[in-house]
Amino acid sequence: MGCWTVTRGLNTLKYFSPSTVEEAVEVLAAEPGAQVFAGATDVVPQIRSGKPEPESLVDLKKIDRLVSVADAGDKWVIGAAAPASHLTANADLVAEFPGMVEAAGLIGSDQVQSRSSLGGNLCNASPAADSVPGMVVNGARAVIAGSGGTRTVPVEDVPQGPGKTSLAPGEFVVEIEVDHRPANTGDAYLRLIPRTEMDIAVVGVGARVTLDDAGNCTSATIALGAVAPTVVRVPDAENALAGSAIDDTALDAVAAAASAACNPIDDKRGTIAYRQHVAGVLTRRAVAIAAERARNGGAS
Amino acid sequence: MALAEDTNPMQGFKWVGSRPIRPDGFDKVTGRAKFGADLVLPGMLTGAVLRSPHAHAEIVSIDTSDAEAMPGVKSVVTGADFPEPYGKPAEQDVQRNVMAREKALYEGHVIAAVAALTREQARAALGAIKVTYKVLPHVMNVTEAMADSAVVIHDNMITKNVDPAPEAPSNVASRTVFDGGELDKGFAEADVVVEREFTTKPVHQGYIEPHAAVADTTPDGRSTVWCSSQGHFAMRTYTSNVLGWDASRLKVIPAEIGGGFGGKTVIYLEPLAVRLSQKAGRPVRIVMDRDEVFRASGPTSGASLRVKIGAKNDGTITAADVWMAFEAGAFAGSPVGAASMTALAPYKLENFKIEGFDVVVNKPKVAAYRAPGAPISSFGVESVLDEVATKVGMDPIDFRMHNAVEQGDTATYGPKFPVIGFKETLQAIKDHPNYTAELGPNQGRGVASGFWFNAGMNSTATVNINDDGTATVVTGSPDIGGSRASMALMAAEELGIDVVSIKPVVADTETVGFNDVTGGSRVTLATGAAVVEACRIIVADLKARAAKGWDIEADQVEWVDGRAQPIDGSQPAVSLAELAKNWGRTGGPISATYSHNARGVGAAFSTQVCDLEVDPDTGRVTVLRYLTAQDAGRAIHPSYVEGQLQGGVAQGIGWALNEEYIHNDDGVMENPGFLDYRIPVASDLPMIDTVIVEVPNPAHPYGVRGVGEVGIVPPLAAVANAVAAAADRRITDLPLSPVRILDAILNSED
Secondary structure, three states, rough: OEEEEEEOOOEEEEEEEEOOOHHHHHHHHOOOOOOEEOOOOOHHHHOOOOOOOOOOEOOOOOHHEEEEEEEEOOOEEEEEOOEEEOOOOHHHHHHHHHHHHHHHOOOOOOOHHOOOOOOHHHOOOOOOHHHHHHHHHHHOEEEEOOOEEEEEEEEEHHEOOOOEEOOOOOOEEEEEEEEEEOEEEEEEEEEOOOOOOOEEEEEEEEEEEEEEOOEEEEEEEEEOOOOOOEEEOOOOHHHHHOOOOOOOOHHHHHHHHHHOOOOOOOEOOOOOOHHHHHHHHHHHHHHHHHHHHHHOOOOO | OOOOOOOOOOOOOOOOOOOOOOOOOHHHOOOOOOHHHHHOOOOOEEEEEEEEOOOOOOEEEEEEHHHHOOEEEEEEEEEHOOOOOOOOOOHHHHHHHHHOOOEEEEOEEEEEEEEOOOOOHHHHHHHEEEEEEEEEEOOHHHHHHOOOOOOOOOOOOEEEEEOOOOOOOOOEEEEEEOOOOOOOEEEOOOOEEEEEEEEEEOOOOOOOOOEEEEEEEOOOOEEEEEEEOHHHHHHHHHHHHHHOOOOOEEEEEEEEEEOOOOOOOOOOHHHHHHHHHHHHOEEEEEEHHHHHHHHOOOOOEEEEEEEEEEEOOOOEEEEEEEEEEEEEEEOOOOHHHHHHHHOOOOEEEOOOOEEEEEEEOOOOOOOOOOOOHHHHHHHHHHHHHHHHHHOOOOOOHHHHHHOOOOOOOOOOOOEEEOOOOOHHHHHHHHHHHHOOOOOOEEEEEEEEEEEEOOOOEEEEEEEEOOOOOOOOEEEEOOOOHHHHHHHHHHHHHHHOOOOOHHEEEEEOOOOOOOOOOOOOOOOHHHHHHHHHHHHHHHHHHHHHHHHHHHHHOOHHHEEOOOOOEEEOHHHOEEHHHHHHHHHHHHOOOOOOEEEEEEEEOOOOOEEEEEEEEEEOOOOOEEEEEEEEEEEOOOOOOOOHHHHHHHHHHHHHHHHHHHOOOEOOOOOEEEEOOOOOOOOOHHOOOOOOOEEEEEOOOOOOOOOOOOOOOHHHOHHHHHHHHHHHHHHOOOEEEEOOOOHHHHHHHHHHHO
């Protein structure tokens, strides 16, 4: 494990780079003020904008398990620190979960994509995190390590509100697990930003749809980002889709349910009314894309 | 590699009109160019600035004693370290803007500054400065500031140019009026009258390079300042004024500049760095963070406008009434005057009135931004013209052509136009395939035109011929848009030598004669003409030396393609290189300097057409096509002219669609970074198509007018007119953000 000490003005900052999960657990137990990071694409800007520096930083990228992306037979196992550029470059993963991977691929710029990760995006706990709705609709699970051993929870159980997670002190996310999708299933993620990139979602929508052989929806999952303190599932929209032919009537109900499920705020990025309306619009569009992908065997 | 491989010289010229690689290009693409923050001196300290967290507050007390005792801290300055404000009102405003005195007038206003061994120590010391504020009510826009009940920011501000003068102070610094003919008569003649109210938000110049300054003040009471600016002579004048020094005590060395757009014609950090350095006895560098750039530098005005225009059914404009109030920020000096002068300048008008108000608010003092003021007034006027054209059933280009000014017409701001190329820009748009491209559902096309004066002002150039046959061209005009390339091309044309043999240099305040700021699109015109004239003196000198060698009269020698030759062909031609090699035997060093106050400024016009699509369900705009046609007079380096045209449009589209200062109820800026202050990114824009119109300016040796600014004048209205067409309703408040557009679609009628 690498360890360096940097003196910065009045402060001393320690940097650790463990090479195994066990080493990381140990160093976090020994360093109660430590902050873990993957790509540091959130941590560094937060410190630069005035957030107090942690006493120590623990770099998780040197742990092989945290940066691997692998098909483990019954599921995908994606290292929590694997850069988004490795996800978007993995043709098999893209083919199976185009929506989830597109969402990860929207974060930041090309440069940021080389460092940003699913684990980092999840644990930064921004309500607007692009990759989270896509993981939620695909039933992704977070494998969490800590001094008490490992535990596995649904990803939506990790963020608890802006900047807050359910991780105990010393815990960190090791990997994201996603079961292979059923037949005739497609997913999609859409977000609204005023620009075309380098921006933060005003509304984000993940959708996953599974069809029967006749093209009717057997199940659907919808998750909204940026419209509440954490990702919001929309059961009314999911129920409206189940058993439907995903026709206009069903899509109207989906849009209305999504708008109703929002609990947004007025802020510099958008108004409550805007977010509610656009949540409906984007949900309708995302479901249509997911359904089209399901019809095409999931391909984009 | 050939430096000038892509040459495509203009008819009759060898170099002017070609596209060589810029002389400063290698250093810039390899990261070697030294910008404001790149200088490191031995023993240099890092400075940091304490800024007001309040939009408007009395400074009751400042206690720096704890900060001064902190580790690594070498000096601390406050208002007490500068002379009591003195001199002209505008000078006093700069003195108070650089360092707050009795009151903090906006969030970000400087309260104190610290120099320490490290950045962290300097920042820690800022936290230890104890400031007691008495927070005052604040005013954030012209409506609030002009209300009868408004808190008055400056208790000595009596509105100028109002008769009789008001007795009570207010937030209105001045009123300007331009008028002609009879408004009532003009509106009575109109078949169609359209009146609209508009608002715009403050927007920032958005240069990539933050402000930075290094000062090394020596015990003899002199200081050398390195800074990134649009004019180091101006920085010397302003900085010495704030310090209460004679200007000659300061030497200012220009750094490379990473964008200015008008926002680097003013000082912020330089006097702080000089005084911190003086107190510490060591060099000091201060570099703004991005949030400081937003909170404390720039921006340009937010504004409210009312525009009423009448026209006959044949398209003739009969009357125009324009009312504008501009935010000046915390001190007088918005560009409402220039906005008034440019508002109606493109059109022949008998009956008009343009009334403008300069209004102080608790925001940063506005700075010049690319054609200052003109985009704002043009937004209102060109939006209303678009509606008038529609109502009289005319194509918007035909309508403008019908009313367009040409040589000999009297401008609404007074003078008669000399040779101008406005109609040519209109025709260029009409002739371009973009103008007839098919539009789909939810797509719209918008047209707008714009005018900018351009400037001349003062420039000096020195040309030195080196004994290897090359030439050094020394000016004092910072290169913010490729002007070194233009200087080199004009010098190459005059001297008749390869452009790669010309080395253009931007020299410091003690190495070259005076140059005004790089602003007003003036450098290629004014500094360029000085370079041309200096080269002509050199050529005359070289001809005389050759004549002497041949023992003939100088007027019997001609200069052809870089060589002197007897007109009668009696001797073989002798090249500049050969003459240069023998300078010691022919009369000494070959050098010439030319200084002038440039006359014959060539006005600039631009006409633009924007095609875009509005998503009716989200309010998002996608710009599909954008075309700009601008009269450059003559393009010395067409690639950099095209770059200027495109850059102005890109900034204008940002202004129209998403850029805005957002303040909370406490007057604190909420978006001081590029994440939420949304300048367009590359993928937001299509390739911006350009047509360089060339109606040469007869007063410049090569016909140059100046190209930097007018391109940002039309985009606000061009985009707004296109949105109005696509969404089938007109939105008169900028920016045209998705939230605003969707709200209009869902909640308003056409």
